Amino acid sequence: MYWEIEALLFVFLIITALISLYIKDLLAAVVTLSAFSFISALIYTVMGAIDVGFTEAVVGAGVTGIFFVVLIFQTSRRSGD
């Protein structure tokens, strides 16, 4: 357990979360969201939950990201907010 890393990652996590909510280009938001998921996977791993981290990396950064991209291609890329 390295709490310094953890704290640093948390800062990144909150920043990516805010960016992905505020950015108007949805594709960029989704990429940021993938980064968010990946950072959270790292945090899980730091906290000792390797299984959860693994899953989150595969699912959050991978599959959900792909689904999001499909959604955006099926709809529109611009967002009003």
Add this chain to the structure above:
Amino acid sequence: MRKHKYNPIILMVSRVVSPFIMIFGLYVIFHGHYSPGGGFQGGTLLAAALLLIRLAAGFDIAQIQFKRILGTPLGSIGVLIYFGTGFLAMISGGEFLNYGFLPFAGFTEAGLRALGILMVEIGVGLAVMAILVAIYDDLLEGYPHD
């Protein structure tokens, strides 16, 4: 998407990488007993491998690899494997999912449980793979693919 061709480099890379991801996914499923991982992660990796081909090569070519119509039934079969394992234990006299009652000779009870876990993980892997691919296909429904 009919107009622009798929990028050959991406296609090439995907075709090379995809089998390795699959093998890794299988490894994760079967090695879940000893290291982090298991059915769900492995299944997702398998699905990722399939999705990679679908993304890179287009929908129609990917049908050769994994037919779209298979998605839901295969997922059902995956869940049925899980359910069947539990049910097998149940009709062998135990409770539902009590792997200790699985009717296989030559195992200790703990060994039976390990076996049951393996069977279950396979079912999970299959289901997750099939359904994630199916969801992807459904989400692309109506998109003008070639």
Add this chain to the structure above:
Amino acid sequence: MLHNSPALVPLLLLSTAISIPVLAIKKAKVAYPLAMAASLLSVVISCYNVFRVWGNGPLTYHFGGWFPPIGIEYVLDPLSSFIAVVVNVVAFFVLWHSSGIQGREIPGKSVPYYALTLLFLCGANGIIVTGDLFNLYVFLEIFSLSMYGLIGIGEKQAPVAAFRYLIMGTIGASFYLLGLGFLYIVTGSLNMADVRNILPLVYGNPAVAAALSFMVIGMGIKMAIFPLHGWLPDAYTYAPSTSSALIAPIGTKVAAYVIIRVLFFVFGVKFVSQSLPITDLIAWLAAIGILYGSVLAMAQKELKRMLAYSSIAQIGYIGLGIGLANPLGYIGAVLHILNHAFMKGTLFLVAANLRKRFGHSDISRFDASYRKKLPWSMAAFTLAALSMIGLPPTAGFFSKWYLALGAIDKGNWVFLAVILISSLLNAVYFFRILEKVYLAPPPAPAAGENLSPDGEKRKGSLIGEEEYSLMMPVVILSFSLLLIGLWNANIVKEVIQRIIPLGM
């Protein structure tokens, strides 16, 4: 096999649901018989369970052979077995009815539709019988997801309604999960009975209060208790008629059951009514909700939408009964779960019949010809409406009766007044429809119709309607309202009074 009976109902529904896509891959026609068979069997097994519980006391079932708190436990006590029977019976009738209407509303998709329906029921049954808080969450998700799906396949606006419900529902489920997280951290257990034993030792902890609030808010969203009801009207209105007939009687009731379970059987009556008076809050909100729902129901022009608002009011009754936190209120709430399931089932099925026959369910276009074309459905509607109003000897009267007794016991006259006023409001909006259906002359009456009314009208009126599968469930459901009303004392004494929570 029989010792497995507590788990059999969800498992049966689950296995049928997951085998339907496999078995029906070539012949979509088998989906409906399979679903019906599963539903019928689930009714039989849950009835069997009730009798076992009456005979032997509460049953438990340990999955994987692990005893709680290690493993997951199913608990069948008189309450859960009773609610399970209610849910399964209503679902059976709705499924029976759906054969005549599903093909029209959701053409070519019977396989996933019936699979989803069974998953929905499986989720409901799982929630009801489980004794494990996290398992409840998992089945809640099965339940809600299939509900989103069933709503989302409706009319053009349905996906929007379903999406909003999904957002709200996810917030609700996540709140539940969050509350459960707090609860687990301070108690270290997920089993309801175990948590019940540990909680008195940690009552002072703020996390317990927060856990309670989060769980109740989360479930309140699913139950659509007053300020959290925003998703309900659209969802019920735009969903396909068969889905709304399935969701309206079952969906919110299951959440209400969970609230009862969590409040009284996990946290304990004393804690929720005295240490942290959350039941008072629920009761007041429910009382507002009753009036709000009734008033808005009066303003609606569309039958399904009106029924949706009336659902909000009726859920308020259940909430009020829970919030009173005394035995009579509790009896009223549980009885109203039963009554409302049957009443709303009937009403929504009639709305479905109307839509099938006339293509709309617009109240302003109703007239007396509707009754002549659908005499039995309309008779059933009348009976259910009288029951909603709460006229004896229909079932609706008795839940209000117990609620009124409970309100008097608590000494709260406002609640009593709310109960009475709302039945009058119910009367207003139901008699508005009945008046139209029985009295409004058809827009362009045929010349000879009024002169020989008796001969014309009576022709074949015993059958009258097109299909038995559309008529029989409605008639049986509505007729059972009378039976429930007349024999409610048995239900109360045999079932509900057996499991009045400790400390009430």
Add this chain to the structure above:
Amino acid sequence: MTSPEIYSSTIPLYAVLVSLIAAPLIMLSSRHAILREFWTLAASIIKFSLVFMLLPGALAGRIAAFTFWEISPGISLALKADQFGVFFALIASGLWILTSIYSIGYVRGLKERKQTRYFASFAVCLSATIGVAFAANLLTFVFFYEILTIATYPLVIHKETKIAISAGRKYLVYTLTAGALLIAATAWTYRIAGTLDFRAGGLFGDASFSPAAITALFLLFIGGVGVKAAVMPLHSWLPAAMVAPTPVSALLHAVAVVKSGVFGVVRVVGFVFGPALMHQFGLNIFLATVAGVTIILASLLAFQQDNLKQRLAYSTVGHLSYIVLGAALLSPASLTGGLLHIANHATMKITLFFCAGAIYVRHHKEKISELDGIGRVMPWTMGAFTVGAVGLAGIPPISGFVSKWQLGLGSLQAGEALPLAILVLSGLLNAGYFAPIIYRAFLKTPPVPYEHGEASYAMVIPLLITALLSLLLGLNPDLFFHFYRLAAAVSGSILGGIVP
């Protein structure tokens, strides 16, 4: 004090069920008018005989009781044919026979639509009325009371005109509100007393109350039963409901519905609260005031009405309050008089309504101002009308006099002079608003000669019978049905707990 002997009997059950069974039979035979009318008549006669079979037992102090099953823990759905119940059931079922005959003539004469629904609702109404009469506890009472409400609704809106529908709405609003109040009152009573069984002299036993609580409870009860009894601020549905066909007005608004209301008032006063509580908290004074005001105001309002049925309706409102007044005074004679007035008013008012219906069917006249000289072409009808009117004004030897006499006696017994004054005044007013009708009918010459004479036999004979009955009951209140003995026994049991 001897407690009455209670024996288990299914007769009360059958008495309730007869017409309930008749209703589906009537519906099934909807295409055969004769068969339908046969069912109605058969049911009414059987019902009356069943009730009559209970009379000797009731007179001897033996009470037939029947209990179905527990309808809610601790409360059973139960019927009990005590003297009061038999008294009321006799009136209702007896008059149903006459009304049935009359109805047949009426609906045939007017070629009414939807006769099936009409007769079926009628039958259900009567079931509910008998149920109200025989209800052994408050919950059963509420049950039948609400069924009565719903079953009457189709009769009120029978004509399906706009006015009829709005009258139906008004009726529902009033009665359903009343039902809700009654339910609340019942629930409250149950929580206080722990029982809902009617008991002569009050069912609360020695429960203690605060004055505010008991006043509120009493108000709830009066709000509940007072609407059907048309006590003054709650009466306005009754004149509105006069749009219904005349037999309906006759039976339901002179016999079944409104009398269920006053029956309920007496039940509440005598069998729920009891004289002791009424006196202790001054509730009787309140009730008597309301009744007195209603009597006077209703009589005054009756003057204004030109529509014959409306005038009769206001007269009904006034006369119902006689009964309420009798109950409120709580002296032996006043109670007896009030109860007797249930019977007497029923026979007299039904005569009047029958006459109004006969005039309407034969001559299509509804307004009093159009009735000039009608007595010359309809001598029998108007003769009967005169008998009824004279009786309502309280002039001997018609039965109205007997009950008024008793009421007056009762008010003296209670030591109050004001009620007596009200009675006298209202008698004068009654005479005042009936006299012009009779005057017009017999003494004025018709502007246009009437085309028809008397109505059909099916209509004239029942109204002659009721007129005769009023006369005979005036001469001997104990005739045939022992109304006097029953009423005296009931008042005795309420006041002294003594059952003769």
Add this chain to the structure above:
Amino acid sequence: MKIVNWLLLISFGALLIYASLGLPNRGDGDAVMHREKSPAGSWGASSYYIRNAYRDAETLNMVTVILADYRGYDTLGEETVILTAGLICYLVLRKRRTNRDDKKPLKAGADAQT
């Protein structure tokens, strides 16, 4: 409406902070949930799993054992959830052969008018 939402959000946060004050310090091995026995005397599930996972199922990864064995029923439910999602996507998204009203705006307009 916005203000109400903000208030809800703020109260949500406040409730969470309040609740977090009651939580044991993170990483504290003596917290209730990590104990061998719960305060009421029943087994502490978590430590039971750690102690007995290998003995019961000959599997090193405790999470796998819990996932598939101790709480296997949850995992079955989880699989069902994802199957449900697949079915819903099928149900909602697959085009119906008979219904093509999104390609016929005229018909939709006609519907809207009625």
Add this chain to the structure above:
Amino acid sequence: MTDFIFGHYVYWSIIALLIIGLYGMIFKNNLAKKLIGMTIFQVSIIMFYVASAVKWSATVPVLDPVTGVVDAAKYISPLQHCLMLTAIVVGVATSGVAFSLAIVIYRHYKTLDESVLMERMKSS
């Protein structure tokens, strides 16, 4: 006090994340943005569970076959991890359903913006 803050700062960061996620779900107009908020919300709940599982001086819950179990305090509590695996899957499933609904909404109304959507729903 330092101990308390040190033992709780992760919870507080998670609470911040929860609020951000809920904010996204409630306030964002675009449906896709709502779903992003939903993902954040779910991830933070998962993180809350995982954070609560931590024990200082303990290791990942994979048994070391050499030493075996001597003390439960040697391993991080595995129960929460298992629960959260389930929760992640549930989250993916929910997102999948949400995506499909969003796509259907776009097919019907050609917009994902909620306020525009409401207008078009009313006008149709």
